[in-house]
Amino acid sequence: MRFLAGARPTGSLHVGHYFGMLDSLVRQANDENAELFFVVADLHMFTTNATRSSTAVIQDRILNLIADCVSVGLDPDRCTFYVQSDVPSQARLYAIIQSLVRVRALRDQISFKAMLGGRAIEDASLGLLGYPVLEAADVIGLGATDVAVGDQNVDHVTIAREIVAELEQEFGLRLPAPTAVFRETRDLIGLDGANKMSKSLGNAIELSATSEEVAKAVDAMAYRGSDGQLLAPALLDVIGSPESAAEVRVGLESGTLSWNAARDLVTRAFEAFLEPIRARRTAWEPDHLRDVLRTGAQRAEVLSGATVEQVREALHFGVR
Numbered sequence: 001m002r003f004l005a006g007a008r009p010t011g012s013l014h015v016g017h018y019f020g021m022l023d024s025l026v027r028q029a030n031d032e033n034a035e036l037f038f039v040v041a042d043l044h045m046f047t048t049n050a051t052r053s054s055t056a057v058i059q060d061r062i063l064n065l066i067a068d069c070v071s072v073g074l075d076p077d078r079c080t081f082y083v084q085s086d087v088p089s090q091a092r093l094y095a096i097i098q099s100l101v102r103v104r105a106l107r108d109q110i111s112f113k114a115m116l117g118g119r120a121i122e123d124a125s126l127g128l129l130g131y132p133v134l135e136a137a138d139v140i141g142l143g144a145t146d147v148a149v150g151d152q153n154v155d156h157v158t159i160a161r162e163i164v165a166e167l168e169q170e171f172g173l174r175l176p177a178p179t180a181v182f183r184e185t186r187d188l189i190g191l192d193g194a195n196k197m198s199k200s201l202g203n204a205i206e207l208s209a210t211s212e213e214v215a216k217a218v219d220a221m222a223y224r225g226s227d228g229q230l231l232a233p234a235l236l237d238v239i240g241s242p243e244s245a246a247e248v249r250v251g252l253e254s255g256t257l258s259w260n261a262a263r264d265l266v267t268r269a270f271e272a273f274l275e276p277i278r279a280r281r282t283a284w285e286p287d288h289l290r291d292v293l294r295t296g297a298q299r300a301e302v303l304s305g306a307t308v309e310q311v312r313e314a315l316h317f318g319v320r
Helices: 015-029 044-046 050-058 056-070 086-101 103-107 110-116 131-142 154-171 211-219 229-241 243-256 258-280 286-316
Strands: 002-007 035-040 079-083 148-149 179-182
Touching: 002 131, 002 258, 015 035, 015 056, 015 148, 035 056, 035 286, 044 056, 050 056, 050 179, 056 079, 056 110, 056 258, 056 286, 079 103, 079 286, 086 103, 086 131, 086 154, 086 286, 103 131, 103 154, 110 131, 110 154, 110 179, 131 154, 131 243, 131 286, 154 286, 229 243, 229 258, 243 258
Parallel strands: 002 035, 002 148, 035 079, 148 179
Antiparallel strands: none
């Protein structure tokens, strides 16, 4: 089984990302029967933010993303990390397979409509419309059999499967058909109590947060969520233990535990969770992370290059 996951380098990962993605990837990486790849999707990032300001900080964001991944225990010896634009064969494959996809199939994608944000389709970039095809090039190029997806991205894998089917039916080329794998996730409520943890909403604690940043964030957290539940036990149920969450819930409801004491327990739980992550992070220097990404890109290019040559031969492209 060849498993593909990834993320766009749009900023640092937070604790919610751990329970929403990284925890399951660490378990996947430890599966002896799985071969795990993690793509840093900088080309995908560019489809939604093609500005000088976004590309000016992309190098730091790439390294921070990988540092976040390895700090939670995603071992480069068990997971191949690479940057999307460092694998030219995937871009070559994208240029070919986009002719096998109809505009209406892309226009109706749930993720495309969400990223449009109410704008007219004419205002979208060509890259944004072709976002799922670029993702299909990543998947098909590597020969991935399993692809980690969220609720809004399952249709992207369907696009990849349809491309693979078209290549076989029309050109006689048989390639692995990928399967969408829904991540085993636990949603972590944000500190505002109204939304899932999200950096853009300012309700998150980053995996790289210092003790001072954790304490400041918890001090400002809401008492109750928008659904009426007490926020401290809701957080402790995920980052702590069900037992500690139950004790805090009873204490707050009965008045035997003060809000300040409850926040202190939440702070301690975040600190206990982040302590080993911080320790692992210090072991990885930026140059070491760059070497990991370069090695991963070389491996991904070998696989994707071989796929491109199969496709070119089946389509009778180039000089033969």
